[in-house]
Amino acid sequence: MIQSIKTIIQLAFLVLVVSLASCGKKQQNVLIITGQNNHNWKASHVALQKTLETSELFTVDVAITPNKGEDMSGFKPDFTLYDVVLLDYNGDNWPQETQSNFEKFVSNGGGVVVIHAADNSFPEWEEYNKIIGLGGWGKRNEKDGPYVRWQNGEVVRDNSPGKGGMHGKKDQFVVDNRMPEHPIMKGIPAKCMHAYDELYAKLRGPAENMEVLATAFSPKKTGGTGYHEPVLFTINYGKGRVFHNVFGHVGKDSNTVAFKSAFFVYTLLRGTEWAATGEVTQALPEDMPNSVTPLILPNYKAFTINDLFRNASKYKVGESVKYLNLISERIKKYSDNPRELAKIEDKIIQLLNDEQATADAKNYLCRELSWMGSENCISALKDLENDVLTNEMAQFAISRLSAKN
Amino acid sequence: MSEKSNSRRSFLKKSAAALVGATVFPSIIPASAMGKNGFVAPSNRIEMALVGSGGMGRGNMKNALRNKAVELVALCDVDKKQIERSQKLIIESRGKSEAREYEDFRQLLDNEKLDAAILALPDHWHSIIACNVANKGIHIYGEKPLARTISEGRAIVDSVNANNIIWQTGSWQRSIKNFRTAVNLVRNGVIGEVTHVEVGLPDGRKPIGTPAIQSPPEGVNWDMWLGPAPKVPFRGVMHFNWRWIMDYSGGQLTDWAGHHVDIAHWGLGYDNKSPIEVEGKGVYPIEGIYNVPVEYDFTCKYDTGVNMRVANASAYSNRRGKGTDAKNKRGGMGTVWYGEKGWIHVDRSGLWASSQDILDTPESLIKEPVYFSGNHMENFIDCVKSSKETITPAHVAHNSISVGLLGEIAMLTNQKLLWDGNTERFTNSEQANRLLSRPFRSPWQLPQ
Numbered sequence: 001m002i003q004s005i006k007t008i009i010q011l012a013f014l015v016l017v018v019s020l021a022s023c024g025k026k027q028q029n030v031l032i033i034t035g036q037n038n039h040n041w042k043a044s045h046v047a048l049q050k051t052l053e054t055s056e057l058f059t060v061d062v063a064i065t066p067n068k069g070e071d072m073s074g075f076k077p078d079f080t081l082y083d084v085v086l087l088d089y090n091g092d093n094w095p096q097e098t099q100s101n102f103e104k105f106v107s108n109g110g111g112v113v114v115i116h117a118a119d120n121s122f123p124e125w126e127e128y129n130k131i132i133g134l135g136g137w138g139k140r141n142e143k144d145g146p147y148v149r150w151q152n153g154e155v156v157r158d159n160s161p162g163k164g165g166m167h168g169k170k171d172q173f174v175v176d177n178r179m180p181e182h183p184i185m186k187g188i189p190a191k192c193m194h195a196y197d198e199l200y201a202k203l204r205g206p207a208e209n210m211e212v213l214a215t216a217f218s219p220k221k222t223g224g225t226g227y228h229e230p231v232l233f234t235i236n237y238g239k240g241r242v243f244h245n246v247f248g249h250v251g252k253d254s255n256t257v258a259f260k261s262a263f264f265v266y267t268l269l270r271g272t273e274w275a276a277t278g279e280v281t282q283a284l285p286e287d288m289p290n291s292v293t294p295l296i297l298p299n300y301k302a303f304t305i306n307d308l309f310r311n312a313s314k315y316k317v318g319e320s321v322k323y324l325n326l327i328s329e330r331i332k333k334y335s336d337n338p339r340e341l342a343k344i345e346d347k348i349i350q351l352l353n354d355e356q357a358t359a360d361a362k363n364y365l366c367r368e369l370s371w372m373g374s375e376n377c378i379s380a381l382k383d384l385e386n387d388v389l390t391n392e393m394a395q396f397a398i399s400r401l402s403a404k405n
Numbered sequence: 406m407s408e409k410s411n412s413r414r415s416f417l418k419k420s421a422a423a424l425v426g427a428t429v430f431p432s433i434i435p436a437s438a439m440g441k442n443g444f445v446a447p448s449n450r451i452e453m454a455l456v457g458s459g460g461m462g463r464g465n466m467k468n469a470l471r472n473k474a475v476e477l478v479a480l481c482d483v484d485k486k487q488i489e490r491s492q493k494l495i496i497e498s499r500g501k502s503e504a505r506e507y508e509d510f511r512q513l514l515d516n517e518k519l520d521a522a523i524l525a526l527p528d529h530w531h532s533i534i535a536c537n538v539a540n541k542g543i544h545i546y547g548e549k550p551l552a553r554t555i556s557e558g559r560a561i562v563d564s565v566n567a568n569n570i571i572w573q574t575g576s577w578q579r580s581i582k583n584f585r586t587a588v589n590l591v592r593n594g595v596i597g598e599v600t601h602v603e604v605g606l607p608d609g610r611k612p613i614g615t616p617a618i619q620s621p622p623e624g625v626n627w628d629m630w631l632g633p634a635p636k637v638p639f640r641g642v643m644h645f646n647w648r649w650i651m652d653y654s655g656g657q658l659t660d661w662a663g664h665h666v667d668i669a670h671w672g673l674g675y676d677n678k679s680p681i682e683v684e685g686k687g688v689y690p691i692e693g694i695y696n697v698p699v700e701y702d703f704t705c706k707y708d709t710g711v712n713m714r715v716a717n718a719s720a721y722s723n724r725r726g727k728g729t730d731a732k733n734k735r736g737g738m739g740t741v742w743y744g745e746k747g748w749i750h751v752d753r754s755g756l757w758a759s760s761q762d763i764l765d766t767p768e769s770l771i772k773e774p775v776y777f778s779g780n781h782m783e784n785f786i787d788c789v790k791s792s793k794e795t796i797t798p799a800h801v802a803h804n805s806i807s808v809g810l811l812g813e814i815a816m817l818t819n820q821k822l823l824w825d826g827n828t829e830r831f832t833n834s835e836q837a838n839r840l841l842s843r844p845f846r847s848p849w850q851l852p853q
Contacts, residue, residue: 292699293612293691318615325691332819335836371818371839392636392846399844 028083028276030058030113035065036091039117040250045088047250047259048115048268051300052086055269057282068092079105083276087118087132088248093125103127107238111275113268116248119203120165131242133210133235134203136165145205150178150215150228157207164204168224170249172294173199173216175231175263183280184232184243184270185213188263191291195261198249201225209236214267232267234274241278243271262287262295265302286333287326295322305330309347313357315364324364331372345373352380359389366393370400377401451789454479454522454543456510456534458491459644461548462525465575466491468782469523469546470498475786479517481507484644485624508626510534519543521789525575529634529653532557533845536852539564544571544789546782549663550806551799553654555829556842558803558810560851565799573785573795574802576667578753580781584668587740587751589771591672595763596744602669602713605721605737605752606661609699610649612690616640633845642694649695655813656697657717662809663802668751669713669740670808671775676801679826680705680713680811687816703812715812814840 030052034045045062052058063077068091076098079085085105093099106112114132122128123138134148141164146157175192179185194216201218202225214232218224235242247264250256258264262285270280285302289295297303303326312323327344334340348365351357362384369377378401384394451474455466458480469475477495480488488506495502507513514537521544524535532552538545539561551574552558565572578584591599621627621639628636630643634652647653648660670676685703690696702716718737739752747759758764778784778796788795807829814837815822823833831837845851 290688290691290699292609292688293693295691318617320692321615322691325689325696328689332817335818336820370844371836396635396844400839400842403839403842 025057027056028058028111028273029081030060030084030086030272030276031077031079031082032060032062032086032088033065033077034062034088036068036089037117038090038120040252040254041088043254043256044115044248044250044259047256047300048086048088048248051259051265051268052272054299054301055282057269057273058084065089065091065094076101079110082110084111084113084272086113086115086272087121088115090117090121093122099125099128103131106131106240106242109239111272111277112237112240112242113272113275114242114244116198116200116246119200119205119244119246130206130208131235131237131240132205133207133233133242133244134205134230134246136200136203138165140164140204142204145207147202147204148207148210148212148230148233150176150212150230155212155230162202164202165200166202166225167198167200168218168220169222170196170198171222172196173231174291175214175216176228177214179211179213182211182213182234184234184267184274186280187284188266189288189290192263192289193291193294194247194263194289195257195294195296196255197247197258197261197264199224199229199231200246201227201229203230203246210234232271234271241275243275245271257296260296260298260300262289262297262302265297265300286330288329293322295326305344305347309351312361312365313351313354315361316358317360321364324361327365328368331368335372341372342374342376345369345377348373349377349380352377352384359387362390363393366390366397370397373397373401449474451475451520451786452478452518454481454513454517454519455491456481456513456522456524456538457526457530457548458482458487459484459525461575462487462523463491463494465523465525465546465548465782467494467498468780469786470495472783472786474790477502477504478519479505479507479513481510481513483508483626483629484622486622487644508629510537514538514541521546521571521785524548527630527647527653528553528655528659529647530632532560533633533849533851535561536564539568539570539572540852542568542570544785546573546575546785547799547802548575549667549802550655550659550809551663551802552806553659554840554842555803555807555810557851558806559829562799562803564852571785571788571792571795572799572802573781573788574663574797574799575781576663576797576802576805577781578664578668579671579776579796580778580784581753582779583753583756584671584751585775585777587742587749587756588668588672589774590749590758590763590766591742591744592674592775593771593773595746595766595770596742596749596759597746599673599711599742599744601711601743602673603721603741603743604662604665604669604713604715605718605739605741606665606701606715607657607738608717608719609657609688609697609701610646610695611699612693612695614692615694616642631846633849635846640694649697651696654697655809656701658698658701658715658813659806659809662715662812663806665738665740665752666713666715666808667797667802667805669742670801670805672740672742672749673707673711675707676804678707678709679804679807680824681708681826682706682821682823683808683811683815684821685715685812685815686819687813698813698816701812701816703815705808705811713808715808 032045034041049060052060065075073095119132119135120137142161146159149156173194175194177185177188177190199218212230212233215228216231218229220226231246233244274280287303308323308327381394381398384390453475455462480491482488492502522538524547618638627639683705687698688700702720705713721737735757741750750757776796784796818837822831822837825832
């Protein structure tokens, strides 16, 4: 691909104007830096941009560097225009001036988000390594700082000699929330399954002013270390705040499933806001991943109740039952809240009355209605009794609802 | 039952009464009544059927066949292969088998004159079959958990009582030394007043997705396997793995509550006491055909002030000293009673306490030892002969599994529930009350 030597900055003015008008809240300005990577940066930066933009919390510009080996002297983004610089870059050194502007930007209070192989970059740039806390590959070893691991309930630094950076096989990983009171992690479940990704291990670096927010176990049997490796951590550098996520692998196949994992999306949005302001004011999403199955968000954003019902109405047994199960989770969440529960029941009744909705979806929801439904759902259930595909579960629900208690 | 007053069963009861009498008024029983050369006289035989002849059923049958008084006269299963396996086992044990084969338990009950039956069915079948068998006056060794719902458990207890039959629940840990020792220590005050209990049960199964629809294996009556559960096509989930689907089971929780919660109750002397409050959280799969909680953690409060936490073993990961302390290899499984003077932990793999003194308590200090049974199946057979109550009668099993089922409902509704053990109703949630029973698929129902 022919790459302009100059920096390309994509400005998303329309999104900015529309979303500012709609939410009335100040958006944070984010600059994504990409353009060289041993990963598929063309896919990853788009996923990151989409995630940030669809949240309507951020405006996003993208700075794409020259290709590997090309003249970098013109790469001089003005960091001061942004609240956060997001690094999706692993490549040639930036010009000296740009490096020093970046250091200044961070030490003066700028926010930084580090994604995956960005922590492979710039092994020789001392301040960069302080900013990212931990890095890997690029001949990093004991001279660069300790390994950092989670052992017996605490962060342990290990100065023993050895290479920095490795990973086992790609897999899904259970992530342990190690700082549930941290603004980024508050409300994130104690254990979240993260989708198919690469779990970096044996990272090493200065690890100064660093707090480990989350770890994941790197199993030996799939080529890992047998340690709980830090996956989310923060670094304070001067007045600046850094949010580092070692996940976010995307290869030649352009499969961005890791970026669609609810764990990734939620922590990216929360981590980016925190890097920008030191606070997290965004609402916690309703649907949380659990320790067993990764929760995939196809459009890089949390589901609304309408999303759930729209998707659930197409359910056929054997296909993903996720949307219905998430409806069940919401029912549990609000079972003590008659107003919210009534809203969900209304949605269910709408689905039962919808001729386009599948019988399988209706049958699933009959079970929920059977215990949480009110008189309001009876007539919709009675209609389902007339359909051979739904009559059994409709009777199930009616029979339970009308049992003398 | 009265219509069969001349049956062998009533003979057994009468002769048992005579034996009990014998301890008071010694008398001589002629050897001829007992049969010769190791054979049991026909009058003393226990004619038994196995209903549900899968792994658990065959295990129980094997134990029963060790007793020469037992004759396995009938096998009932909706899967012909399971029946074949059972026939093989009888032949291995007795050299031959004359057991008649049934697919439908109703025909079994119509055709056979049985003294006793072993029931080892998926949970969703427990109540209907148990009540029908009990109504024939047949003694029952029934697998735990007693029933799929609390109202079905109540129906079983009522049928057992109304028909005055002997019931043994497959909560066999009560007949194992480790557990009995632990319970004797706790009940005789060795750790002082118990303040709280932790029960650890296995972690949940990982999801398998949703297998494709397929034909049931030859010889399987799938519709009969489903019975009262909603009609669904066969997807290869049947023997053993039914336990991960809520239509048939509550998962590891309701499977194992019949063991470690049962032991916890035994130690507390709570065989007739239910919680007054229950609250907790479950983690449910997002994808796949399995839908029982993969993680579960709830707490029951009793009117004595005692709290009992029930959770999957990993929830107690902080407890273990595995690997680092050879003497302290206890994990998250089992029952731990915490008292004012220490704790006692029992599991299938061991017995531990906060101090060695507790474990070294001399037997003389166990003033009131609990009911002794050294062999769970033998205890059942003895009780059938003697009309004595078994070590795990139906009402005790009902009380034990109710804890698991209450926890299941608390997690499903995500509510803090108040429970009235006398009426067996929640007093603060009609939603939760609806989950105390489940509608049966027509034409199945409990016998009226």
